[in-house]
Amino acid sequence: MLWLIAQKELKEIIRQGVLKILILTVLVLLLVSLVISFSYNRYIDSLHIKSEKESRELWDKQGDKNQHSAAHYGLYLLKPKSPQALWDNGLDRYTGAAIFIEPHVRNNTMFKAVQDSPMLAKWGEFTPSFIMLYILPLLILWITFNIISREKEQGTYRLLKSQGVSSLKWIAGKASAVWIITILLIVPVFLTAGIIFGKGAFFTVESFLLLLTYLLYAGIYIHIGIAVSALTKKSEISIIFLVGFWVLTTWVIPKITSSITQNIYPSPLESEFKKNIRDEIYKNGILRHDINHKNTIAFTKKVLKEYNVNDVSELPFNFNGYILQAAEDTNNIIFDKHYAELHKLYKKQTNVYTVSGLFSPFILARQISMGLCKTDLWSHINFTKATDEYRKLFIKTINEDLIKSPYKPNQRFIRSNDLWESIPKFKYKLPGLKLFSEHYKYVYSIYLLWFVVSAGILLFTSKKIKF
Amino acid sequence: MIEAKNITKKFGSKTVLNDLNIKVNPGEIFCLLGANGAGKTTLINIFLNFIYADSGKAYINNIDIEKHPSDSKKHLAYIPENLMLYPYLTGIENLKYFTNLAGKKYTKEELELFLSEAGLQKNYIHKRVSVFSKGMRQKVGIAIALAKNAKVLLLDEPTSGLDLKSAKEFADILNKLKNKDVAVLMTTHDLFRAKETGTDIGILKNGKLIDTFVSEEINYDILEKLYINHIKI
Numbered sequence: 001m002l003w004l005i006a007q008k009e010l011k012e013i014i015r016q017g018v019l020k021i022l023i024l025t026v027l028v029l030l031l032v033s034l035v036i037s038f039s040y041n042r043y044i045d046s047l048h049i050k051s052e053k054e055s056r057e058l059w060d061k062q063g064d065k066n067q068h069s070a071a072h073y074g075l076y077l078l079k080p081k082s083p084q085a086l087w088d089n090g091l092d093r094y095t096g097a098a099i100f101i102e103p104h105v106r107n108n109t110m111f112k113a114v115q116d117s118p119m120l121a122k123w124g125e126f127t128p129s130f131i132m133l134y135i136l137p138l139l140i141l142w143i144t145f146n147i148i149s150r151e152k153e154q155g156t157y158r159l160l161k162s163q164g165v166s167s168l169k170w171i172a173g174k175a176s177a178v179w180i181i182t183i184l185l186i187v188p189v190f191l192t193a194g195i196i197f198g199k200g201a202f203f204t205v206e207s208f209l210l211l212l213t214y215l216l217y218a219g220i221y222i223h224i225g226i227a228v229s230a231l232t233k234k235s236e237i238s239i240i241f242l243v244g245f246w247v248l249t250t251w252v253i254p255k256i257t258s259s260i261t262q263n264i265y266p267s268p269l270e271s272e273f274k275k276n277i278r279d280e281i282y283k284n285g286i287l288r289h290d291i292n293h294k295n296t297i298a299f300t301k302k303v304l305k306e307y308n309v310n311d312v313s314e315l316p317f318n319f320n321g322y323i324l325q326a327a328e329d330t331n332n333i334i335f336d337k338h339y340a341e342l343h344k345l346y347k348k349q350t351n352v353y354t355v356s357g358l359f360s361p362f363i364l365a366r367q368i369s370m371g372l373c374k375t376d377l378w379s380h381i382n383f384t385k386a387t388d389e390y391r392k393l394f395i396k397t398i399n400e401d402l403i404k405s406p407y408k409p410n411q412r413f414i415r416s417n418d419l420w421e422s423i424p425k426f427k428y429k430l431p432g433l434k435l436f437s438e439h440y441k442y443v444y445s446i447y448l449l450w451f452v453v454s455a456g457i458l459l460f461t462s463k464k465i466k467f
Numbered sequence: 468m469i470e471a472k473n474i475t476k477k478f479g480s481k482t483v484l485n486d487l488n489i490k491v492n493p494g495e496i497f498c499l500l501g502a503n504g505a506g507k508t509t510l511i512n513i514f515l516n517f518i519y520a521d522s523g524k525a526y527i528n529n530i531d532i533e534k535h536p537s538d539s540k541k542h543l544a545y546i547p548e549n550l551m552l553y554p555y556l557t558g559i560e561n562l563k564y565f566t567n568l569a570g571k572k573y574t575k576e577e578l579e580l581f582l583s584e585a586g587l588q589k590n591y592i593h594k595r596v597s598v599f600s601k602g603m604r605q606k607v608g609i610a611i612a613l614a615k616n617a618k619v620l621l622l623d624e625p626t627s628g629l630d631l632k633s634a635k636e637f638a639d640i641l642n643k644l645k646n647k648d649v650a651v652l653m654t655t656h657d658l659f660r661a662k663e664t665g666t667d668i669g670i671l672k673n674g675k676l677i678d679t680f681v682s683e684e685i686n687y688d689i690l691e692k693l694y695i696n697h698i699k700i
């Protein structure tokens with residue numbers, strides 16, 4: 001019975017020229033967005049790989065130098081893209097993907113496409129997830145808005161009712177038809193794109209969760225679309241209501257949430273954030289390059305006293321290296337503290353988004369999509385944390401070499417390529433599902449709730465219009 | 468069997484059916500006459516649960532239609548005055564869909580036979596309904612009702628839009644069904660057909676059946692005079 005009703009709906013949909021064209025249009029848009037996204041990501045990735053490699057080669061071959069001067073030469077580290085990033089570029093355009101590591105400071109990422117190449121960044125916006133979360137719902141609304149009300153308007157409803165069909169089956173049959181179209185539209189494209197563009201690396205749990213996320217999102221629209229069509233007397237009212245829902249949940253509520261978040265938990269300006277750290281380091285840290293600073297003098301005195309000597313040259317190690325590392329250790333605590341506070345603030349901000357997801361499934365789907373594609377804030381932070389760990393190790397290795405070097409006042413010790421090359425390469429693995437579940441378990445729960453409630457509304461509707 | 472007991476239905480302050488009683492037994496064709504707005508469609512709509520009576524009870528095959536709405540529909544077939552179908556489906560596809568919904572399964576050949584029996588031209592069977600005339604749609608409706616094989620027929624001006632030949636064929640179909648012990652309640656404005664086809668004739672006025680006749684016992688001219696008199700006032 002279900003299949004019978006679904007079959008008839010499918011026949012009608014396929015025979016309606018307009019709908020056929022709309023479905024094909026969405027399909028073409030999806031394919032185009034996949035190709036664009038793939039080319040864009042490949043271009044960015046090749047750029048990244050090249051810069052990281054070049055940066056490391058320059059580092060390795062910088063020749064004879066003092067250790068600390070070499071450290072100041074620095075290294076570029078770049079965030080790789082996940083195979084899923086094909087579907088959602090997320091925040092990558094805003095967060096940037098490159099970090100320059102050097103002594104004394106923890107830098108923020110650079111190469112933000114929005115700043116460096118706005119034209120390219122615009123293209124980066126036309127992602128498959130944009131099609132899935134903005135365009136596909138409109139197609140579904142167009143298919144569903146009159147799927148029930150049409151029967152009342154064209155007069156088939158009466159004959160139908162007289163045949164004694166159960167309204168639950170009737171509505172379930174209609175929903176099945178729209179589900180079939182949606183699945184036929186999404187799933188083959190998703191799998192094919194994974195095979196062609198993902199080269200095997202694509203088929204992971206994340207990818208299937210991503211597919212599920214998009215299907216659930218479509219499902220919410222299918223259920224709400226049909227329910228509204230059943231509960232309104234006229235198709236015109238139904239379409240107004242549904243488009244209103246779309247505008248509200250995909251545009252208005254996200255905008256409101258964003259401004260509410262900025263009001264309750266304002267993000268600090270980058271300059272302000274950096275200044276706060278600088279100020280605290282000036283107050284409590286060690287400023288190696290400012291030998292007249294009170295903390296530098298105090299530290300030197302403390303070391304001299306500890307080793308019971310009168311001059312740093314009498315110490316059993318190279319004091320230059322020793323104070324450099326001490327400055328790193330002390331200042332890193334300050335950096336870590338400020339960054340931890342910043343991340344806590346980010347968490348509070350995203351919590352506001354999670355709550356507003358109760359009113360907009362779009363907000364949830366968007367976050368989940370970015371999370372699974374590893375282009376979200378938490379993946380970004382995961383990367384910056386890894387680079388900072390590497391930075392600490394990198395600087396420490398060089399400083400420790402310096403500590404072991406003989407101390408000669410007014411003369412710098414020189415090291416050569418073998419030391420630079422001995423520094424281990426930066427190896428970064430993208431975060432796995434653990435990070436995702438840590439940050440998205442509530443988001444996904446509310447998301448599932450949306451789906452279940454939408455299905456419940458449809459069920460309730462079928463009771464309401466009982467034959 | 469079709470039965471209405473003390474049915475009253477008001478729209479606002481207007482009483483359309485007033486304590487109405489009617490009973491159609493198997494093998495009877497009851498033709499309901501009445502002026503425009505007399506309440507004929509209202510009565511049929513009540514049997515179909517499209518609307519609900521303010522008081523009184525209605526039964527299809529002794530099943531209380533308000534208590535068991537889907538049960539009662541298993542036993543009835545209905546042809547509305549202006550039958551609407553799915554324009555994107557063909558005649559036979561419409562027939563197949565509606566009969567399947569009622570839980571009946573037929574082969575393609577059987578379905579084609581129902582449509583021919585209902586008088587639809589062969590070359591229209593596989594055409595989309597969007598090109599059908601009102602009469603053609605009505606014929607598909609007749610086929611749907613035939614295919615349902617129901618013991619009760621509720622017909623609301625079923626021959627409206629049919630040409631003379633088709634109306635005659637429809638009368639023949641009804642005669643066959645009568646012999647199969649089907650109970651038919653049919654509203655019509657066609658006095659001649661009512662007399663020819665119906666076993667019983669009733670005139671609805673002021674919400675009541677003011678007159679009923681057995682067709683065989685009344686002369687057409689007398690019936691016409693009586694009817695015109697009734698609807699004049």
Ligand SMILES: Nc1ncnc2c1ncn2[C@@H]1O[C@H](COP(=O)(O)OP(=O)(O)OP(=O)(O)O)[C@@H](O)[C@H]1O
Nearest residue numbers: 478479481483501502503504505506507508509510
């Ligand atoms: N849904 C409704 N709301 C208000 N009034 C209604 C409604 N349906 C019918 N009526 C009124 O009830 C009366 C009876 O209507 P009904 O359609 O039953 O007449 P009818 O006998 O079938 O007429 P016709 O011969 O024109 O088909 C009319 O006056 C009509 O205006």
Ligand SMILES: [Mg+2]
Nearest residue numbers: 507508509548
């Ligand atoms: Mg009528």
